[in-house]
Amino acid sequence: MFKTRITEMLGIEYPIIQGGMMWVSCPELVAAVSNAGGLGILVSAAYATKEDLRDDIKKTKSLTDKPFGVNLSLFPSMMALPNEEYIEVIVDEGIPMVETSGIRSPEEYLPRLREGNVKVIHKCAASRHAKKAEEVGVDAVTVVGMENGGATGMLDVGTFVLIQAAAKAISLPLIAGGGIVDARGFVAALALGAEGVVIGTKFMATHEAPLHQNFKEWLLRSKETDTVLVMRSIGNTHRAIKSPIASKLLDMEARNAPLEELQTIIGGSHSEEVLKEGKLDAGVGMAGQAVGLIDKVVSVKEVIDKIIEGAREIVPRLEKIITPT
Numbered sequence: 001m002f003k004t005r006i007t008e009m010l011g012i013e014y015p016i017i018q019g020g021m022m023w024v025s026c027p028e029l030v031a032a033v034s035n036a037g038g039l040g041i042l043v044s045a046a047y048a049t050k051e052d053l054r055d056d057i058k059k060t061k062s063l064t065d066k067p068f069g070v071n072l073s074l075f076p077s078m079m080a081l082p083n084e085e086y087i088e089v090i091v092d093e094g095i096p097m098v099e100t101s102g103i104r105s106p107e108e109y110l111p112r113l114r115e116g117n118v119k120v121i122h123k124c125a126a127s128r129h130a131k132k133a134e135e136v137g138v139d140a141v142t143v144v145g146m147e148n149g150g151a152t153g154m155l156d157v158g159t160f161v162l163i164q165a166a167a168k169a170i171s172l173p174l175i176a177g178g179g180i181v182d183a184r185g186f187v188a189a190l191a192l193g194a195e196g197v198v199i200g201t202k203f204m205a206t207h208e209a210p211l212h213q214n215f216k217e218w219l220l221r222s223k224e225t226d227t228v229l230v231m232r233s234i235g236n237t238h239r240a241i242k243s244p245i246a247s248k249l250l251d252m253e254a255r256n257a258p259l260e261e262l263q264t265i266i267g268g269s270h271s272e273e274v275l276k277e278g279k280l281d282a283g284v285g286m287a288g289q290a291v292g293l294i295d296k297v298v299s300v301k302e303v304i305d306k307i308i309e310g311a312r313e314i315v316p317r318l319e320k321i322i323t324p325t
């Protein structure tokens with residue numbers, strides 16, 4: 001039933017992808033998503049050295065024999081990322097898929113990845129960037145609407161419009177995300193022209209996500225109106241959960257505070273402390289508007305099974321409405 005160009009390309013059962021998430025993508029989560037029929041993604045930028053990345057790739061392989069991917073960051077970063085070295089490991093370890101994301105196009109890395117038989121799916125937040133990715137020769141494109149958690153881009157196009165605009169702009173297989181948590185979002189994305197979905201925020205509220213209980217409970221009590229866009233003043237907009245420290249950051253941005261001052265909140269490992277140590281006032285905690293649709297911490301398998309079961313109920317119900325007897 002779920003045969004799309006994405007399932008075929010990646011050799012997965014369901015077109016459900018766990019987007020690479022800094023501080024969240026760990027071998028246990030990634031393997032759980034792949035074992036449940038989707039595709040999990042590690043984040044190369046989370047590793048100080050290529051050998052650290054290799055260790056977690058090996059650990060993930062010990063937990064699943066299914067395909068999984070690695071995210072390669074093209075975002076501006078305080079320290080230059082050793083992407084060429086990460087690619088060496090990715091190719092060496094036979095990783096079948098890389099999710100590139102960021103402001104730059106992945107063009108410079110394509111020859112080496114192609115030579116290593118790695119499929120490249122570029123994630124972006126605008127239909128024109130999707131078109132550019134198609135032109136430079138990626139294998140598929142992911143678009144995420146501004147509802148999403150983590151980086152949202154600067155253009156503020158919502159998922160509903162963005163999927164259709166991107167589907168019109170490109171002929172490559174399209175994956176879509178931003179606010180998808182369940183079967184309804186999944187079916188809607190497919191209806192709008194996507195052949196797969198990417199999910200982030202919802203996978204943070206799972207048993208397998210390596211996050212502190214305080215943070216997971218914060219996700220559960222947050223409403224869809226409880227997020228804000230931070231870091232826009234430095235061209236690197238991220239969606240975070242509202243909090244006193246997020247407001248403090250916005251105040252700094254509103255008065256054009258220098259980067260060094262912003263760094264006291266966004267630098268170092270402050271966000272990691274929020275997510276992993278549950279110190280909710282240590283920094284900003286990234287999440288999408290989808291937090292308002294999450295009320296329980298469940299297993300990864302439950303998330304994916306429910307999406308598939310739900311889709312199988314929704315589609316016949318829609319058929320009845322669309323084709324009245």
Ligand SMILES: Cc1cc2nc3c(=O)[nH]c(=O)nc-3n(C[C@H](O)[C@H](O)[C@H](O)COP(=O)(O)O)c2cc1C
Binds near residue numbers: 071123149178
């Ligand atoms: C805590 C957090 C960290 C993230 N880190 C990254 C990252 O390092 N690289 C990336 O490409 N996307 C990152 N994302 C975005 C996700 O991969 C995914 O595209 C997004 O979460 C999908 O939207 P949703 O949160 O509405 O499901 C992150 C998202 C969250 C919530």
